[in-house]
Amino acid sequence: MKNNIKVWRAKKDITQEELAKKVGVTRQTINAIERGKYDPSLELAFSLSRFFDCKIEDIFTYELK
Amino acid sequence: MFYMRIDMKTQEIASFIIGIFLVMAGIYIQIFKPAWVSEAQGAGGGLIGGGVVLTLLTLKTYRTRKSGEIREDERDYRIAEKASFRTFQIIFILQGFLLGILGILNIQLPAQPVVGALFAVTGFSYMGFFYWYRSKM
Numbered sequence: 001m002k003n004n005i006k007v008w009r010a011k012k013d014i015t016q017e018e019l020a021k022k023v024g025v026t027r028q029t030i031n032a033i034e035r036g037k038y039d040p041s042l043e044l045a046f047s048l049s050r051f052f053d054c055k056i057e058d059i060f061t062y063e064l065k
Numbered sequence: 066m067f068y069m070r071i072d073m074k075t076q077e078i079a080s081f082i083i084g085i086f087l088v089m090a091g092i093y094i095q096i097f098k099p100a101w102v103s104e105a106q107g108a109g110g111g112l113i114g115g116g117v118v119l120t121l122l123t124l125k126t127y128r129t130r131k132s133g134e135i136r137e138d139e140r141d142y143r144i145a146e147k148a149s150f151r152t153f154q155i156i157f158i159l160q161g162f163l164l165g166i167l168g169i170l171n172i173q174l175p176a177q178p179v180v181g182a183l184f185a186v187t188g189f190s191y192m193g194f195f196y197w198y199r200s201k202m
Binding site for chain 2: 037038040041
């Protein structure tokens with residue numbers, strides 16, 4: 001699954017650490033999500049979309065393999 | 066009346082008490098050297114060391130939780146789940162293989178070294194898979 005969290009973070013001018021604190025995860029998790037190494041749970045995906053005030057599809061793109 | 070509220074979770078309280086108990090058991094064995102303990106020095110030292118580590122880890126966990134710092138999250142739990150599953154597979158296959166070989170060849174092995182070896186394999190296997198999955202995820 002692809003995502004553009006880095007872009008959304010830049011729009012809000014927020015670091016990975018700050019974003020991680022806001023959504024209740026570690027900085028390493030945010031880093032892993034941005035690098036595409038880890039797919040978040042539904043709950044975390046909703047937390048992120050709520051924080052950025054957008055839809056989940058605006059952040060994450062699911063590509064069929 | 067003096068009242069102090071200690072905001073500890075049940076698991077933290079249990080871990081703390083077990084740690085203290087282990088230390089006291091170790092001290093008892095070191096001092097009194099009971100006949101039912103084969104190696105009082107080693108057993109006592111191990112219990113004291115284990116108890117101290119457990120107590121300190123519990124206090125550290127409590128302090129981290131109170132500070133609000135997030136140390137473990139869903140990613141860590143998912144990594145732990147994957148590592149646990151792979152470790153279970155390896156240990157299950159290994160034990161099945163051992164059972165088969167020992168049964169076929171009618172070999173009698175002493176229990177303690179075998180249990181110790183399985184314990185070590187379980188620990189190293191889990192640690193290895195944990196760090197491997199953490200690097201992949």
